Amino acid sequence: MADMHVAAVHAHAAPSGFFRRYIFSLDHKVIGIQYWLLGLLAVLIGMALSLLVRFHLVWPDAQIPLLHLLSPTGGKGDQMQPEYYLSLLTLHGTLMIFFVLTTVPQSGFGNFALPIQIGAEDMAFPRLNMLSFWTTFVGMVVLLSTFFISDGPPLAGWTAYPPLSAIGPATGPGEGLGQTLWIVSIAIFCVGSLLGSLNFIATTLDLRARGLSLMRLPLTCWAWFITAVLMLLSFAVLFAAGVLLLLDRVGGTSFFIPAGLVVSDQLVNHAGGSPLLWQHLFWFFGHPEVYVAILPGMGITSHIISTFSRKPIFGYKAMIYAMCSIGFLGFMVWGHHMFVSGMSPYSGFAFSVLTMAIAVPSAIKTFNWIGTMIGGKLRLVTPMLFAIGFVSLFVTGGLSGIFLGQPALDLTLHDSYFVIAHFHMVMGVAAIFGMFAGTYFWFPKATGRMMNETLGKVHFWLTFVGAYGIFMPMHYLGLEGHPRRYSTLTGVEFLNTPHLMHLHEFMTVSAFITAAAQLLFLYNLAWSWFKGPEAGENPWEATTLEWTVPSPPPFDNFAGRHAVVYRYPYEFSVPGAEKDYIMQDAVEEAKKKK
Amino acid sequence: MGLAIAIVVALITLISTGVFLSHHWWLPHAISTIAPALDRQFTVTFIITGIIFVVAQLALAYAVWKFRDTGDSRRAVYSHGNTKWELSWTAAAAILFIGLNLMGYQIWASVHFTGPEPGAMQVEVWGEQFNWYFRYPGPDGRFGPVHPEKMNAGIGNYLGLDRAHDADSKDDIVTMTLGVPVDREVDLTMRSKDVTHSFFVRELRLKQDMVPGLEIPIHFMATETGRYEIVCSQLCGLGHYKMRAFFQVMDQPDYDQWLAGQAAAQ
Numbered sequence: 134m135a136d137m138h139v140a141a142v143h144a145h146a147a148p149s150g151f152f153r154r155y156i157f158s159l160d161h162k163v164i165g166i167q168y169w170l171l172g173l174l175a176v177l178i179g180m181a182l183s184l185l186v187r188f189h190l191v192w193p194d195a196q197i198p199l200l201h202l203l204s205p206t207g208g209k210g211d212q213m214q215p216e217y218y219l220s221l222l223t224l225h226g227t228l229m230i231f232f233v234l235t236t237v238p239q240s241g242f243g244n245f246a247l248p249i250q251i252g253a254e255d256m257a258f259p260r261l262n263m264l265s266f267w268t269t270f271v272g273m274v275v276l277l278s279t280f281f282i283s284d285g286p287p288l289a290g291w292t293a294y295p296p297l298s299a300i301g302p303a304t305g306p307g308e309g310l311g312q313t314l315w316i317v318s319i320a321i322f323c324v325g326s327l328l329g330s331l332n333f334i335a336t337t338l339d340l341r342a343r344g345l346s347l348m349r350l351p352l353t354c355w356a357w358f359i360t361a362v363l364m365l366l367s368f369a370v371l372f373a374a375g376v377l378l379l380l381d382r383v384g385g386t387s388f389f390i391p392a393g394l395v396v397s398d399q400l401v402n403h404a405g406g407s408p409l410l411w412q413h414l415f416w417f418f419g420h421p422e423v424y425v426a427i428l429p430g431m432g433i434t435s436h437i438i439s440t441f442s443r444k445p446i447f448g449y450k451a452m453i454y455a456m457c458s459i460g461f462l463g464f465m466v467w468g469h470h471m472f473v474s475g476m477s478p479y480s481g482f483a484f485s486v487l488t489m490a491i492a493v494p495s496a497i498k499t500f501n502w503i504g505t506m507i508g509g510k511l512r513l514v515t516p517m518l519f520a521i522g523f524v525s526l527f528v529t530g531g532l533s534g535i536f537l538g539q540p541a542l543d544l545t546l547h548d549s550y551f552v553i554a555h556f557h558m559v560m561g562v563a564a565i566f567g568m569f570a571g572t573y574f575w576f577p578k579a580t581g582r583m584m585n586e587t588l589g590k591v592h593f594w595l596t597f598v599g600a601y602g603i604f605m606p607m608h609y610l611g612l613e614g615h616p617r618r619y620s621t622l623t624g625v626e627f628l629n630t631p632h633l634m635h636l637h638e639f640m641t642v643s644a645f646i647t648a649a650a651q652l653l654f655l656y657n658l659a660w661s662w663f664k665g666p667e668a669g670e671n672p673w674e675a676t677t678l679e680w681t682v683p684s685p686p687p688f689d690n691f692a693g694r695h696a697v698v699y700r701y702p703y704e705f706s707v708p709g710a711e712k713d714y715i716m717q718d719a720v721e722e723a724k725k726k727k
Numbered sequence: 728m729g730l731a732i733a734i735v736v737a738l739i740t741l742i743s744t745g746v747f748l749s750h751h752w753w754l755p756h757a758i759s760t761i762a763p764a765l766d767r768q769f770t771v772t773f774i775i776t777g778i779i780f781v782v783a784q785l786a787l788a789y790a791v792w793k794f795r796d797t798g799d800s801r802r803a804v805y806s807h808g809n810t811k812w813e814l815s816w817t818a819a820a821a822i823l824f825i826g827l828n829l830m831g832y833q834i835w836a837s838v839h840f841t842g843p844e845p846g847a848m849q850v851e852v853w854g855e856q857f858n859w860y861f862r863y864p865g866p867d868g869r870f871g872p873v874h875p876e877k878m879n880a881g882i883g884n885y886l887g888l889d890r891a892h893d894a895d896s897k898d899d900i901v902t903m904t905l906g907v908p909v910d911r912e913v914d915l916t917m918r919s920k921d922v923t924h925s926f927f928v929r930e931l932r933l934k935q936d937m938v939p940g941l942e943i944p945i946h947f948m949a950t951e952t953g954r955y956e957i958v959c960s961q962l963c964g965l966g967h968y969k970m971r972a973f974f975q976v977m978d979q980p981d982y983d984q985w986l987a988g989q990a991a992a993q
Contacts, residue, residue: 547934
């Protein structure tokens with residue numbers, strides 16, 4: 134028996150060349166880290182853009198040193214022009230939503246951890262995996278190239294509503310080549326995401342270790358699996374919509390442009406299209422996309438809260454059903470982005486009922502996270518702090534959705550700062566807290582070294598309080614009727630008052646402090662990567678399979694061994710057990726005796 | 728650490744709720760017939776979500792503090808959950824959230840399912856990058872046809888009217904301000920020349936996108952005289968932030984005089 138076991142071991146070594154090992158790697162762990170680093174670059178640029186935007190709102194006349202180097206026209210005389218403000222917020226949104234919120238939680242952490250957690254050697258299609266990363270990379274290069282073209286970057290927002298995004302340069306600066314490149318970038322991104330999601334689905338279904346039934350999967354894997362299905366169904370639609378919009382711009386078609394448009398007294402030569410068609414297609418993608426951003430964070434949060442509460446997750450099956458119903462209902466609520474769009478008000482009402490229904494599984498998840506902590510023995514290390522922060526922010530951001538899901542209240546709140554507050558809290562900051570939690574949690578596995586706890590805790594405190602400081606006041610602005618996407622407040626009497634400006638000042642200061650706190654994180658990351666204390670195999674005393682292999686794991690994860698799973702993923706504090714955790718691959722006592 | 732988290736979460740919760748409750752920043756003064764019901768629905772939603780917000784955050788704070796690892800030999804409770812609790816909070820959340828939504832049905836219905844009262848005053852609202860125009864049908868009560876190819880701001884023909892050939896256009900009045908009489912139902916038709924804009928008057932609690940190619944109806948009744956601002960709330964290009972017009976609610980005699988003045992200026 135022992136001999137046969139040895140014979141079955143087939144260890145695969147990593148390729149020795151630098152390029153095959155680190156650049157065009159087929160190793161899911163390297164690809165996961167590549168996605169993570171791409172997301173880090175995107176989030177740093179996206180954050181810098183948001184700081185410029187916040188600075189300009191509070192000091193519209195101040196000169197921003199070197200801005201003219203970034204854009205000779207948009208930053209004329211180092212002063213931000215209105216169109217450049219809109220370009221910056223367009224790129225901020227696009228970078229954050231596509232290249233951060235979609236890329237890191239799913240493709241970054243999922244690629245790194247999913248195969249090891251299910252006991253696989255790699256993803257199902259390693260070459261496809263490499264291709265999806267490099268496709269995504271090209272998408273980001275195309276997007277960032279819009280900074281350097283003479284037209285300047287597009288200004289139609291990350292939602293790119295036509296006709297503004299469809300007609301061409303007549304509707305404004307950046308609406309020429311910049312907007313075309315934006316569409317190309319997003320289409321490329323869609324291709325990368327589709328390839329990636331196929332890979333995730335095949336891997337989860339086909340490559341699970343013996344004994345790892347679906348009802349023994351860690352909740353992280355469930356989240357990545359459901360997210361992959363959402364991506365497959367939603368990015369395909371965005372891709373189609375993008376192609377149609379591109380054709381409207383360069384092919385003379387009129388999918389989204391109606392007859393009789395007059396821009397600056399010039400009749401536009403298009404007829405027969407509908408601007409609302411784009412909104413339907415876009416939000417058919419856009420709403421599931423919100424869950425693409427947040428579901429992996431929910432999975433990571435569940436996993437981490439259970440691990441550091443030393444207690445099985447409260448309602449494991451309820452958590453899975455809740456994620457499935459969020460994913461399912463997520464495809465039926467896109468119309469709540471369009472209550473005041475001119476869509477039939479009867480559909481609007483139907484969409485609002487379905488929207489309220491989706492609040493139910495979200496509430497279940499929150500109850501279960503708190504339920505897991507009650508009766509637990511909480512180890513308040515940095516990943517756990519960020520997971521707790523996730524729950525707090527998710528509650529706050531989720532509850533403002535109860536206002537926005539009601540069409541009647543949208544009559545005043547739609548497209549106001551209340552909306553910005555809502556989605557930043559829930560899909561922005563909460564999802565980013567999920568990413569920080571995952572980073573602090575898996576860093577030891579990826580690098581073999583621990584991150585510094587003290588720096589991690591300071592980073593948590595400043596980011597947590599700072600995030601509330603930035604986004605809580607936006608609710609108050611929204612109540613006052615403050616519209617989104619205004620480059621300055623001087624054009625409207627009710628906005629141009631100290632009453633509202635004080636809130637803007639407070640938010641801008643909070644944003645700068647929070648951004649500065651991220652330097653601690655970067656420093657911690659760089660220092661710990663090389664100098665952190667050695668982590669060992671299982672520093673967190675966690676139960677899932679990635680903690681049964683060395684840190685960092687060998688090229689083929691299990692060194693040719695075939696992991697076998699005997700247990701449910703969250704066996705903490707089992708009465709009578711020697712330690713307060715039992716690994717998933719620990720053989721059951723009953724089977725041992727045989 | 729557990730205590731610190733509990734205190735900070737509790738403080739954030741109480742301060743943010745306190746600022747809401749102080750009404751220092753709140754819904755502005757309202758002047759339309761639907762506003763009281765809408766504000767009431769807002770307040771009910773605020774109370775319900777506010778209670779959930781405070782209870783959930785404080786429960787989180789309490790759990791983190793109470794169940795922190797203090798280094799003693801206690802083990803966590805071995806439990807996989809509780810189906811009865813699970814079902815009860817699922818049911819409670821479903822009833823509460825969907826019920827709240829159904830409560831707001833009447834307001835939405837009064838704006839969108841029920842048409843304007845018969846005899847409501849007709850006005851067309853037009854958006855362009857980055858201006859507003861308002862068209863009144865004049866004494867004949869009919870709007871003349873619009874000819875996009877004739878739109879020419881240089882000669883003041885903003886909406887492409889052919890007053891020489893179209894009889895209905897002759898008495899149409901095009902203004903830069905939306906003037907309406909107080910306590911009179913107004914039936915607006917939303918149109919756009921170029922890109923999508925959005926009509927928003929915060930005091931009316933009324934917002935409606937203006938989509939090129941569509942003629943979207945919306946109606947309201949203003950209950951107080953005064954001058955308010957109409958702002959664009961859908962990103963429409965670089966001048967979005969200054970796409971603003973005035974909304975003037977007047978007594979009937981003032982309104983008649985104002986409209987006569989506008990007609991004379993055509």
